[in-house]
Amino acid sequence: MCPDTKEATTPGADAPENDSIVVCRNLEKHYRQGAIQVPALRGVDLEIHRGDFATLAGPSGSGKTTLLNMIGGLDYPSAGEIIVDGQDLRALTKSDLAEMRLRKIGFVFQAYNLIPVLTAAENIEFILRLQGVGSRERHERARAALADVGLEGLEDRRPSHLSGGQQQRVAVARALINRPAIVLADEPTANLDTQTAGGLIDLMADLNARHGTTFLMGTHDARVIARSRRHIELTDGRISGDELRNT
Amino acid sequence: MIETLRTLAPLAWRNIWRNPRRTIITLIVVAMGIFSILIFAAFLRAWADSSRDRVLTLMTSSIQIHARGFLDDPTVKHLFEQPSGPLAEALDHPDIAHWAPRLLFPAIVQSEYRTLPVTLVGVDPAREATISVIPANVIQGSYLSGRQDVRIVLGDKNLARLKTRLGKRVVVLAQAADGTLAERGFEVGGVFSGDSEIEGQFAFVALDTAQDMLGTGNKLAEIAIQVPDPDKLPAVVQALRKAAPDLDIRTWKELSPMAAAVDQMMGLIVYVWLWVMFVLMAIGIVNTQLMAVFERIHEFGLMQALGMRPRMIVGIVALESGMLVGLGILIGMGAAAFLISALSGGVDISGFAEGAAMIGAGTMLYPELDPPQIIQLSIVVWVLGVLVALWPARKAAKISPVEAMTHVS
Structure with a gap:
């Protein structure tokens, strides 16, 4: 449930809980700066449903990245409950969290975040290697994933020989290769020019529509927000708005 | 295990060549270290053999x-x-x-x-x-x-x-x-x-x-x-x-206690020298790996974010060190084999005859590489090289993936 929604239609209330990929209940996160505890999240209640194409917006310091980190199992909450695809993340060790990220989460970061010594295809195969997928299947799936994001023929290029937009497409393909329960994208268009950013938004929307992949995107970008079907506002570590939208 | 190695090995190999100059300097340090250990061992063995042969075949x-x-x-x-x-x-x-x-x-x-x-x-x-x-x-x-x-x-x-x-x-x-x-x-x-x-x-x-x-x-x-x-x-x-x-x-x-002492102490002296050289090598290895780790903090965070377990991070840094030290050992062994082969006719130390007699040696030394000893010393250096790299490796594994996320946001 998301108590701070502005609209009468509360997305979390409309869908049954077993359709939820992510459930956050009274989620809190405090960071310590010297002797002072700085709250980053203050009792967030949120549910993300299968197939959502949602944006998470808010001013700098509102807690977007912190919330994405919590959902992605990159950090432990200070208090509250967080369940991803039925797993309570508080009960997982660092190793278990790594395994959960490998199997269930796809990440697209603001910077392109590809491994520089690997080619585009190898960056995607890296996830499959960690999953223990066999060589032939890895190659086929990586090539198919690159074709899916419009990068056919660039499989053997290293990141330094790809444009920013191409690198971000590789990152999207990598995020999707493990068929994740949810893709978390933190400012995915922040470093891209207008045209490239538009292309990336189209791509993610298309993948959501075709494959039903759930996206939760932390962003300031109005174009991304405009394309989302659900928009969540975060202010001072609290959900200040949550609306379903027709795009 | 093999699958993990197959995953990490190509990555580790490419990583060590990301900074070729630093890698080559480390390779030279390791190669010179193992070269000096092997040459030292060969000459010490030759000295011991010469002392023993002198004792056994001249008068004693x-x-x-x-x-x-x-x-x-x-x-x-x-x-x-x-x-x-x-x-x-x-x-x-x-x-x-x-x-x-x-x-x-x-x-x-x-x-x-x-x-x-x-x-x-x-x-x-x-x-x-x-x-x-x-x-x-x-x-x-x-x-x-x-x-x-x-x-x-x-x-x-x-x-x-x-x-x-x-x-x-x-x-x-x-x-x-x-x-x-x-x-x-x-x-x-x-x-x-x-x-x-x-x-x-x-x-x-x-x-x-x-x-x-x-x-x-x-x-x-x-x-x-x-x-x-x-x-x-x-x-x-x-x-x-x-x-x-x-x-x-x-x-x-x-x-002839001197000759006997040389014979008995040779192994010990070689290992003392090995440790001296290894300390120097270890400084190079640790320095290289620490620099490599600190330069790639972001990347290690990313890898963990993508689902790589911390022990695999330790594995990749240790593997990089293993490859670096292994390659250095091979180069050092090759150089030592070349030099010893060039000296196979013996080294005439008659110019230092008085000194040679004082240390119990004859006027000719015939240095030879002892294959079991080469293998033993190389394994010791390789294992130690990998072990010292575990320090930077553990540092890499301890990096929180959030640091990488924070870095980009």
Whole structure:
């Protein structure tokens, strides 16, 4: 449930809980700066449903990245409950969290975040290697994933020989290769020019529509927000708005 | 495990070449380290072999028998009878290749110009040739021809000191068995070369002639024995001591403690050197890996964010170190093999003959690489190299993936 929604239609209330990929209940996160505890999240209640194409917006310091980190199992909450695809993340060790990220989460970061010594295809195969997928299947799936994001023929290029937009497409393909329960994208268009950013938004929307992949995107970008079907506002570590939208 | 290695190995290999200059410097450090360890070990082995061979083949042999007290007072007062009975039977031990009787005594050799103190050795030339290389190292004239030969064989160094030459006569003065001064003239019949110390110390005459000169009868001062298999030495000594409990029977290790110490301490010295070199190598390895880790903090965070477990992060850094050190070891081994192969004809250290004699070595060293030792030392260096890299590896594994996320946001 998301108590701070502005609209009468509360997305979390409309869908049954077993359709939820992510459930956050009274989620809190405090960071310590010297002797002072700085709250980053203050009792967030949120549910993300299968197939959502949602944006998470808010001013700098509102807690977007912190919330994405919590959902992605990159950090432990200070208090509250967080369940991803039925797993309570508080009960997982660092190793278990790594395994959960490998199997269930796809990440697209603001910077392109590809491994520089690997080619585009190898960056995607890296996830499959960690999953223990066999060589032939890895190659086929990586090539198919690159074709899916419009990068056919660039499989053997290293990141330094790809444009920013191409690198971000590789990152999207990598995020999707493990068929994740949810893709978390933190400012995915922040470093891209207008045209490239538009292309990336189209791509993610298309993948959501075709494959039903759930996206939760932390962003300031109005174009991304405009394309989302659900928009969540975060202010001072609290959900200040949550609306379903027709795009 | 194999699948993990197959995942990490290509990544590790490419990572070590991300900064070729730093990698090459580290490779040079490791290669030079292993090169110096192997070369040091080879020369030390050569020195030990040379010292042992010098002892075994010049004068000492594997075992010596003396009358008790002779080694403290090597004069005609401490002689023993020609071997007979149990001792003669013990000398037929199957592990004894050869033995030779000797009568050693301090003497003065006098030429027309000079007088020199020497240790005169009465030998049975035929038997002596089976246990010592000196009879074969005669560079002028000939060695003694039989037990009644009346010539003397001098070292090249003493020949020069005495300012005499082949065919000239010298006078030998020594204390006889009855306490009187025995004196006898000898023709210089041969000149031998050996190392400087041996040339300066010993002169050889025929055994019967020496016994006759000193009036010792058939008595001997020493029996030198060759036992080719060093593992059989204790058993032979035991048999001899049992057969002749009244005699002083000692091995070359007891007679030449310096050579024995070199032989025994060699392994230890190599390992001390290994550790010294390894500390230097470790500084290079750790420095390289720490720099590599700190430069890639973001990347390690990313890898963890993507689902790589912390122990795999440790694995990748350790693997990078393993590859780097392994490659350095191969280069160092290759360089050492090349140098040792180039020196296979021996290294002539006769220019340092005095020094060589002081450290117990001969004038030629024959360094060789010992394959089991190479493997052993290389494995030790490789394992240690990987172990020291675990420190930066653990640092890498401890990096929170959030740091990477924070970095980008």
